[in-house]
Amino acid sequence: MAEIYDAVIIGGGHNGLTCAAYLARAGRKVLVLERRHILGGAAVSEQIFPGFTYTVCSYVVSLLRPEIIRDLELPRHGLQILPLDSAFVPMENGDHLALWSDPATTRTELQRHSRRDADAYPEFNQMMYKMGFAVKPILGMVPPNPLSPGVDDLRRLLELGRHAKGLDARTFQQLTKLMTMSATDFLDEWFESDVLKALTAINGIIGTMLGPRSPGTAYVMLHHFMGELDGAFTVWGFQKGGTGAVSNAIAGAARQHGAVLRCNAPVAQVIVRNGQAVGVALESGEEIRARTVVSGLDPRQTFLKLVDSRQLPAEFATAIGNFKYRGSSGKVNLALDGLPTFTSMPDRALLQGMIEICPSVDFVERAYDDAKYGEFSRRPFLDVLIPSTIDPTLAPPGKHVMSIFVQYAPYKLNGGWSAQQRDAFGDAVVNTLEEFAPGIKKLILHRQVLSPWDLEQDFGLAEGNIFHGELTLDQIFFLRPTAGWAKFRTPIRNYYQCGSGTHPGGGITGGPGRLAAMEILRSSK
Amino acid sequence: MPRPSPFYSRTAALCESHSWQEWSGFLSANMYELHHLREYYAIRTAAALIDISPLYKYLVHGRDALKLLNRVMTRDIARCAVGQVLYTPWCDEHGRIIDDGTVTQLAPGRYRVTAADPSLRWFEDNATGLQVQIDDISDSLAALALQGPLAGEILQQAAGPALAQLKYFRHASAAIAGMDVSITRTGYTGDLGYELFADPADAERLWDALMEAGQPRLLRAAGQLALDMVRIEAGLLLVAVDFISSKKTVFDVQKSTPYELGLGWTVMLEKGNFVGRAALAAERERGAAWATVGLDVQWDSLEQIYKRYGMPIHLPETAWGNAVPVYSDEVQIGRATSGTWSPLLKKYVVLARIQPQYAKPGTPVCMEATVEAQRHMTAARVTALPFYNPPHKRA
Known part of the structure; x- marks a missing residue:
């Protein structure tokens, strides 16, 4: 030694x-x-x-x-x-919602769903941007201990106090709401279109054993809005x-x-x-x-x-x-023989962005219902990305890889996780995807399924919490x-x-x- | 009304933004989508196709072709072997840059020259007494740049595996879908890349063949906005932005020499007489008045300025090219000529022309930055060029 x-x-x-x-x-x-x-x-x-x-x-x-x-x-x-600049949600009635990086295109699309929401959407983003800007200094700060503060703690608390003082009353009010409400309650104050609420609310449930209607999820939503790329907030990208x-x-x-x-x-x-x-x-x-x-x-x-x-x-x-860990999610990775076709996708360019299987708030809440009682969702919420449409070197020419984040998959599954349960879970994911992208099953060359139990075993994540x-x-x-x-x-x-x-x-x-x-x-x- | 390039039917069909600019009398797409960033990333992480047909192209041939080129160009064209390409500027008799471009020796004694501006008269005037033929082939050659780390793979897919052997700044003739194409491994992006020259009658079919070959590798068309960002990352100067052609201004103060523009390496005083040699020799003796350098604008400094307004930092979304002052200790030492936020390098990179005593990499300087219509100074650091120089460019 x-x-x-x-x-x-x-x-x-x-x-x-x-x-x-x-x-x-x-x-x-x-x-x-x-x-x-x-x-x-x-x-x-x-x-x-x-x-x-x-x-x-x-x-x-x-x-x-x-x-x-x-x-x-x-x-x-x-x-x-590399920036991801669209989000696509196929709906159960064959319609869809598509959000683009271009505000005008997004506005036109939102107007199909609600003219009011088309107006509200940029304002909502602006408000979340402001919230992110308000909360951002905290991210780069060692947390002060308000319970038994030392000199450094007091200095940092003072800093925080000053920063909070700089926020206007409306920002402070919104911040308090975000800290306490459920994602959907918060979004109800902004939007009337259910699919838009569902798409926005999923930021509040990722990695959390809560449903979009559970209090506390509005804050998790804010956490996901605090990203920034090149000085622009709330932008997500793919490495x-x-x-x-x-x-x-x-x-x-x-x-x-x-x-x-x-x-x-x-x-x-x-x-x-x-x-x-x-x-x-x-x-x-x-x-x-x-x-x-x-x-x-x-x-x-x-x-x-x-x-x-x-x-x-x-x-x-x-x-x-x-x-609390309470792992709530799994991951499925697919090797595909070609690009899938989503029946309701109006523009293939949307394959290069996020694809969200969250057609309605009820769909996501029902997925949570299964998990609440120890089952994985029969029709889970899926956060889908086809990375090879952004970085072609990830797969051979013409072939693709698909990354699917799946929620809900409770760590504490009734009867426990087993190889059979993992396969059944993988099937539930692929079957759900097949509803919106018929034929995708036939494109699958290889499938990797990770349950929360696998995430714990393979990656050391307690209870599979990401x-x-x-x-x-x-x-x-x-x-x-x-x-x-x-x-x-x-x-x-x-x-x-x-x-x-x-x-x-x-x-x-x-x-x-x-x-x-x-x-x-x-x-x- | 600008005229369409040979690829217009293809570029127009893709140009959702309807945003065009004039380039040497042609219509050239600024960006194809409403935002240019995807085109930028295509150049840097996959591959992009850029219509460069508006470049001026000349064929120089005849007994004294080499003699003429060596008389006009600052580099020693005698060193340009058959199948080789040289980048070179050319100057007026005072050693001030007129233009720059590439010289390719296509066959023994047969050279193709590219230029940003019309150059026939200048070449002909310098050919007095020489047995040389200069053909303006600008309109008889369509040109495309295929650029990006996957450009080689796509080109081999389209033109055959032999192209894998084509080295940096070399030329090859190849067939793509039965069409004759002249290919150089060159570009204006600082990345792996190729420039393809073909008969305008074949232009559309060539575009289609490349797009088809590149489709599995996400090849996309890129416009001027993306190109302007990558050329700054690559430390490549743009005529009429970073410097002015000595033929385009009557004021000496607006003219530049190769030494001032960081192109001293292209000036071969030893090769014998050429236009501007005496002036350039004298300049080398006394030292250039300016040095062209990179500036790395310091994020923290710029962020602090925005903080005074209660705002988060704002970065330029596109490259800018309107000169701003550069200072050292509140004394102006030069100008920043163009700059861009580099999404790839995560740096605010700027090309600048400053007094040579400040040109050492690492020297702290200040650049004027306007925030909320008020002038400020942001800290920057002098950097060697290029900012971005990936190994695959030459590999």
Whole structure:
């Protein structure tokens, strides 16, 4: 055990890599340990079927913090985010809704559904833009602890107070509503067209075990509106090569700054001596010493698996035990022999954007009903993207890959998940798709189905929750993962957390990784 | 009324935006869709087809063809082997740039020259006493640029696998769907790319054949707006924007030399006499008055300016080309001539002409930025050109 690292980071997901890159950039000697054979965690691209690259779990990018892109010079390392500029919803009556990046085209389309909504839609977007602008500073900030504030906390609270003071009364009112209402209740105040409400509300349920009519979902909707690309808010994009290429870009930056990245190196536990982390033990028996140990895993693994929970204050261990995951989604990836045909699609250009199987609010709420009682949705909500229509190198010429995010698939399935249940779930997805795109079944060359159970087994996501824990109001900001421990520290000295289970939460943001690195650097100054 | 290019029936059918500009008397699409960004990304991540027929094209042949070209051009055309292409500017007798283009030796003693502006008279005036024939073939050659990282794959699909051997700045003759096409591995994008020259009578069929071959690789038509962004990323200057042809102005202050424009590498003083040589030799001796550099506008600085107005940062959606002042310590040191937000590099990149003592990469400077109709200075850093230079461009 000759080498002592300044920091060992457990988990080579995008946040672990971001943390590593920032620490290495500051001159620290850093080692990243990844359990799998490939870096990226849930942001990986893999050729599961020869010739076809799947963006296996995560599939779109928008929330990646622009300061990280600049600080780590990610474009130099392969970051190339291509904008997605349309959304298409096929309806059950054969009609459709299509939103385009061009406001005038969108307006004309919306007028078919409701002339009033056509007027309201740009105003709604403007309001959400304003909300995003209002909340944005929080994303780049280490959460202050309002429960027992220190000097730094007071300074940050004051900053927040000043920022809030700058908001006008109407913005503040809308913000309060967003924090408390259900997505559909909130949208009812804006729109009358059901399909438009359904399309907008899905931002409020992704990754959450709640339906569009459940209170709290309006906030999750806002979380998805906070993305920005090139200074424009609420724009979503697709990384060339799939989201694995985002991880690879961050890994490239980390390596350039001297970080060592090791795959096939599962960590068994954090070595704690006298209440202080001093290194890690790998499953292979190898021990690695470090001055700081950082976990990029979710709170359950960080605190209840990697360390002996007896090392933790009982109250803290209980709070971590109570942290909600409740995985609600699965993922299906398809290799296709050609492009599918959606019966109600007016323009094939829409195949290059998002395709949303959410024909009505009731459809999505019914999908949730199944999950509430422990079944996967018989007709699930599907967030579909055909990445090869944006990046043709993902599939052989003329062939395609399809990424399907599926909700709902409860982690706690009646009778438990099995190979048969996984297949049945995959069938439900393909059958639902076939209703709107007849013939798609015949195009399928290969199918990969990931249930929440698979997401836990293969990617270490507790209960299959894509955000390392739900992004509900009781679990965000200074409460993530639990009160008093939102500053990336843990009750064990020199043991830090940097995963999506910390502020600002899930999605490919890099925020937890960057903020954790800043805290580590600050405390070791 | 501008006239249609040989590809007009195809470009017009695709031009949903109905947004056209005039280019050398032809109609040229600004963008095909209502927004140009998809065309930009096609050039950088897949492939795009750009109608470049409005370029002026000349065939120079006869016993003294090489002599004429070496008399006019700043580069040593004797080094241009058969099947090779050279980029070169040409200057007036004071060493000020008239125009730039490419010279391709198609066959022994047979050269094709491309130019942005009409150049027949200039070439002929310089051919006095030489046995050389200069044919203006501008109207008898339709031209297309096929550009982007997947351009090679598409070209091989259309013209055969032999094209895989075509190296950077080389020429090949090939057949596409039975049509004779002259192909150079050149372009104005700084990416992997090709320029194809064909009989205007074949133009539509050529377009269709390429589009068909490129369809599985998402080939799309791209217009001037996307092209303007990528050429800035590639550090390529645009005549009439970044500099003015010495034939288009009567004021010396508006003229530029190759040294001032970062094209010193194209000036071969050793090759013997050529138009402008004496002036350029003297300039090399005393040093150029200006240096052309890249500026990397600092995001944080620009963001701070917008913050004063309670606004988030705004970035240019298209390339701009109206010069603004560049300062160092509040003293003006030059001008920024064009700039664009680079969605690929995530940088605000600018081409600038500044005093040479500030040209070292990394030098902090300021550029004028107008926010809410008020003038501000945003911090920028001098950068070497090009901003974007992918390995696949030359590979």
